[in-house]
Structure formats: C-alpha cells, structure tokens
Amino acid sequence: MKISLLTTGGTIASVDSDRGLHPGLMGERLLRACPDLMGFEHDVAVVDLMTKDSSNMHPSDWLVMAECIRDNAARSDAIVMLHGTDTMAWTASALSYLLNDVPVPVVLTGSMLAAEAPGSDASGNVYAAFHFALQLAMYKRRGVSVAFAGLLLHGPRITKIDSRRKNAFVGVDYPLLGEMRDRGTHKVAWLTAQVPTFSAERPWGPSPAVETNIALVPIFPGLPARFLDAVADTGPRAVVLEGYGLGGVPFMGESLLPAIERGIARGIPFVLRGQAPFGGTDPAVYEVGRRALDLGGLSARNMTREALMSKLMLLLPVSAPSDLERHLGANLCDDVL
Numbered sequence: 001m002k003i004s005l006l007t008t009g010g011t012i013a014s015v016d017s018d019r020g021l022h023p024g025l026m027g028e029r030l031l032r033a034c035p036d037l038m039g040f041e042h043d044v045a046v047v048d049l050m051t052k053d054s055s056n057m058h059p060s061d062w063l064v065m066a067e068c069i070r071d072n073a074a075r076s077d078a079i080v081m082l083h084g085t086d087t088m089a090w091t092a093s094a095l096s097y098l099l100n101d102v103p104v105p106v107v108l109t110g111s112m113l114a115a116e117a118p119g120s121d122a123s124g125n126v127y128a129a130f131h132f133a134l135q136l137a138m139y140k141r142r143g144v145s146v147a148f149a150g151l152l153l154h155g156p157r158i159t160k161i162d163s164r165r166k167n168a169f170v171g172v173d174y175p176l177l178g179e180m181r182d183r184g185t186h187k188v189a190w191l192t193a194q195v196p197t198f199s200a201e202r203p204w205g206p207s208p209a210v211e212t213n214i215a216l217v218p219i220f221p222g223l224p225a226r227f228l229d230a231v232a233d234t235g236p237r238a239v240v241l242e243g244y245g246l247g248g249v250p251f252m253g254e255s256l257l258p259a260i261e262r263g264i265a266r267g268i269p270f271v272l273r274g275q276a277p278f279g280g281t282d283p284a285v286y287e288v289g290r291r292a293l294d295l296g297g298l299s300a301r302n303m304t305r306e307a308l309m310s311k312l313m314l315l316l317p318v319s320a321p322s323d324l325e326r327h328l329g330a331n332l333c334d335d336v337l
Helices: 027-032 059-073 088-098 122-138 225-233 257-265 287-294 305-315 321-329
Strands: 002-009 043-052 078-082 105-109 143-148 151-154 158-160 169-171 178-183 186-191 214-218 238-243 270-274
Touching: 002 027, 002 059, 002 122, 027 043, 027 122, 043 059, 059 078, 059 088, 059 305, 078 122, 088 105, 088 143, 088 158, 088 305, 105 122, 122 143, 122 178, 122 186, 151 169, 158 305, 214 225, 214 305, 225 238, 225 257, 238 287, 238 305, 257 270, 257 287, 270 287, 270 305, 305 321
Parallel strands: 002 043, 002 078, 078 105, 105 143, 214 238, 238 270
Antiparallel strands: 143 151, 151 178, 158 169, 178 186
C-alpha cells in the first residue's frame, strides 16, 4: 500500500532555539527520528506542506491542507498528516467537513515532545498513525481521525484536555475507532466496530471559503449585558454564546436576554452551547435556555466547540440566514449525534 505523509510543523517537528521551541524538522528527518518505523515495508511519499507551530494555524490553512490531501488521495491508499497538538482538534474537525467525500482515510498525529527530544512520544504516535491508516484502508473505511497515545479518535469528536500529558486528547461522547494492542514484542492496530456515517451533503460546494468573523463568548456570573452589545457592535457574522449546563443564559439580575434579542434583530445569529465538554447542549430543557431559544437563538446540539466553530466558518459564506439552523444541525460526518 502507498501512504502519503504530509507534514505541517508542530511540536513533533520542533527544534530548540534562544527564542524557544519552533518547527524546523522536515519529513524525511522526522521519519528517521521514529525508530518504531524500522522495517515498515509500505511505500511512503513525503510532502512537506508547511512548517508552522499549530498556534499559528489559520482557517485558510485548512483549505490548503484539504486541497493537498485531495490531490494526494488520488494516488494513495491512505494519508497521514503530522500536525501540532494545540489546534489539532480544530484542524481535524474542519478537515472532517472539507473531506467528507474523500474515499481514503486521513489520520492526523503529532506529539507532546519534539521528535528528537529524550522520551518523545513522536515515534510511537507516528507508528500508530501509519498502522491505523493501513487498517482503515484495508477495510475501506474513510474519514478524518486522530491517532494519539495509542488511541484512534474520530476527527470531529475530539478535544484537547491536557497541555502537558502525552494522552492529551479525548473523544467527546463518541466511541473509540481503534486502539493499539500488544502482540508479543510489538503493537498492532486494532479497529473497533464503530464506523462513522457520512452524508453526501456539502453545503459549501466544490470551492469552500472560510468566514472567521465570529465571536465566541463564554458566560460567567455577572457578565455585563453591555459586553454582548459591544460584541454585536463589531458586526460579527455570528455569535457563539457558551452558557451554563445545557446552554442556559441568565435572565434574572443581569439578564442577557435583551442584548441577545437586540443582536438577533440586527441579523446576527446567536448560537447557544454549554461550557461542559461532555453531554452536549439542549437549551430547551430549562427555562434559562428556552427563553433564549424563544428569542431566535440556535442550539449547537452536541457538537464540540471545535466542530461547531469550524462548521460555522464554512457555512456562513454560503448559507442564507433562513437555512443556517438546518445546515448547522445536519449530521455530515457523525459531528452531530
């Protein structure tokens, strides 16, 4: 089988300098820094796409990645992409939408320590990504996934929960796609029975664009309503309001509802989601959420923050206001459950 290895920078490719760690290793050197891959007998084509700390990734980079993946998918059985961990969940979500019609599997990985650092997790993660990619291709499974710390996680259902530990990612309300298991002296990639579903719907069409003029506002006790008015005054294309619990918004004391109503009257969609990473959003359960829905607020349902924001970025350039709620709630790649 043939695997295309795309590199984008990140901690895995980093080298030290007087200004701190920064990406500097290219793909061939990264492969040499992964001793677990010794004896790997499949054809690997390396494409050094970009060299960025993932904190510097911009949504326009997702479009470049998607185009490169599509190009390489035409001559590969699987794609492995190395990426920094800071925004890996964002990229995995965005690519899940942009590539939901690509027939080959795309596996992202990276590391919490630089590939050439002592005790790095890079070699094990890259080994797992390659072997998961082979298994996915063998069983004709597609979609974007993340291989990290011995687990295979579904792209639009992950989030980063730790800034230092090697098991930094977790799947949110979604079963594992696979895990590495011991077999004698080595590990093998084992796939679970969980196979994501994909829709043929692509609201953004063949030439997607991204709209980043979106405000993300977490509520805290005592948040002044005038702050929401100030956000609306900047002219965002949408506001994602992260409320409490299932998406609750306070209406006693410092009520936020009048500011939400004023924003919606100005044509700004307000999308409600809870701040808890697990359990999803359902503002209709409690009065504190239903009042906001009655004003025209939209529910994020159980999308992760990363999936919701990247989906909005892709939808806003093409969706009429009357279609936004339907498109946002459409399950395109098991992003909405």
